[in-house]
Amino acid sequence: MIGSGRGIINEAGKYFDLDRRVMVVTDSGVPEDYAATVVRQSSSGHLHVIPQGEGSKSFPYLERLLSHMLEERFDRHDCVVAVGGGVVGDLAGFAASCYMRGIDFCNVPTTLLSQVDSSIGGKTGIDLCGNKNMVGSFYQPKAVLIDPDTLKTLPAHEMRCGYAEAVKMALTCDSDLFKIFEENGQDSHTDEIITRCLAIKKGVVEKDERESGLRRVLNFGHTIGHGIESVTGLRHGECVALGMIPMCGNDLRKRLVRVLKNLGLETGITCDTDAVYSAILHDKKTDGGLIETVRVDVPGSFRFESVRPGELQELISLIAE
Numbered sequence: 001m002i003g004s005g006r007g008i009i010n011e012a013g014k015y016f017d018l019d020r021r022v023m024v025v026t027d028s029g030v031p032e033d034y035a036a037t038v039v040r041q042s043s044s045g046h047l048h049v050i051p052q053g054e055g056s057k058s059f060p061y062l063e064r065l066l067s068h069m070l071e072e073r074f075d076r077h078d079c080v081v082a083v084g085g086g087v088v089g090d091l092a093g094f095a096a097s098c099y100m101r102g103i104d105f106c107n108v109p110t111t112l113l114s115q116v117d118s119s120i121g122g123k124t125g126i127d128l129c130g131n132k133n134m135v136g137s138f139y140q141p142k143a144v145l146i147d148p149d150t151l152k153t154l155p156a157h158e159m160r161c162g163y164a165e166a167v168k169m170a171l172t173c174d175s176d177l178f179k180i181f182e183e184n185g186q187d188s189h190t191d192e193i194i195t196r197c198l199a200i201k202k203g204v205v206e207k208d209e210r211e212s213g214l215r216r217v218l219n220f221g222h223t224i225g226h227g228i229e230s231v232t233g234l235r236h237g238e239c240v241a242l243g244m245i246p247m248c249g250n251d252l253r254k255r256l257v258r259v260l261k262n263l264g265l266e267t268g269i270t271c272d273t274d275a276v277y278s279a280i281l282h283d284k285k286t287d288g289g290l291i292e293t294v295r296v297d298v299p300g301s302f303r304f305e306s307v308r309p310g311e312l313q314e315l316i317s318l319i320a321e
């Protein structure tokens with residue numbers, strides 16, 4: 001169940017059964033009030049705060065969270081609620097999926113990226129030895145509650161990362177959504193952007209939950225993006241933005257660069273492109289020497305294309321500064 005609306009976090013108990021032990025997981029960068037609002041609505045709420053940042057998506061923090069649940073005698077009838085961005089959602093969802101072989105999970109995403117993308121679709125997990133999302137599960141939340149009011153406190157650079165993922169959805173699946181960005185209307189249309197992205201993600205995931213076909217479209221920009229992410233330490237959304245540029249046809253590429261610049265996102269890399277290339281070859285999306293990519297020539301449409309390593313290097317060079 002997906003509920004969205006301004007102020008919906010204050011009514012979480014109406015959408016999701018909080019009358020039981022509830023482990024509310026948040027991170028140290030999320031304003032405390034959001035998690036506290038959910039804890040208050042529960043008959044037996046517990047708060048678990050992880051440090052902000054990708055480093056918390058790891059075995060030590062997974063173990064701490066599971067141990068906390070055990071200490072508080074959580075059983076199969078209890079639940080986990082994530083209140084935060086993709087980091088909190090991925091870790092808390094994974095913990096819910098493996099504690100006693102799976103207990104209920106609810107997600108209250110509070111970053112734009114998590115509201116338009118990561119909270120939907122059931123991918124959970126942690127990183128392993130610097131490799132992103134290497135350990136995880138597909139585990140659908142019982143409820144996702146999206147409150148755009150929580151974005152009022154989100155720093156501008158995090159908003160930009162969310163917009164990058166929304167541009168990804170627009171380019172591949174929704175040309176009207178891309179128009180909003182081309183007309184610089186994102187800040188006055190945030191609710192509409194969220195709604196449109198949710199519809200896209202839901203539609204794609206319903207057709208292909210396990211990413212064996214259509215869902216791979218959501219990896220648009222991610223092959224090169226993940227490579228940049230592991231080399232530079234830039235944020236996920238910033239890297240996806242960069243990774244989309246080479247994957248567009250020539251005309252669209254110019255339009256995309258204008259949109260990204262307008263959003264305040266980088267459109268070129270100064271890091272070692274060979275290192276980006278090597279990182280991609282270690283990525284899980286490489287298959288038999290060919291690397292699967294998603295290409296877009298016209299907004300709202302896409303095609304899959306497998307490229308040889310040499311071609312990939314050429315693509316990366318398109319964003320080298």
Ligand SMILES: NC(=O)c1ccc[n+]([C@@H]2O[C@H](COP(=O)([O-])OP(=O)(O)OC[C@H]3O[C@@H](n4cnc5c(N)ncnc54)[C@H](O)[C@@H]3O)[C@@H](O)[C@H]2O)c1
Pocket residue numbers: 027028029030031052053054057084085086087088090110111112113114117118119120121122123124132133150151152153154155158161236237
């Ligand atoms: N599961 C999926 O399908 C999926 C999809 C895309 C990305 N991801 C994962 O999501 C993660 C990135 O998520 P993210 O971009 O949300 O980053 P994040 O979770 O790290 O949050 C970004 C920062 O914003 C802060 N924050 C969160 N909400 C806030 C608010 N309302 N006000 C002020 N500060 C707030 C956090 O403390 C954090 O410092 C990555 O680990 C990525 O792998 C998962």
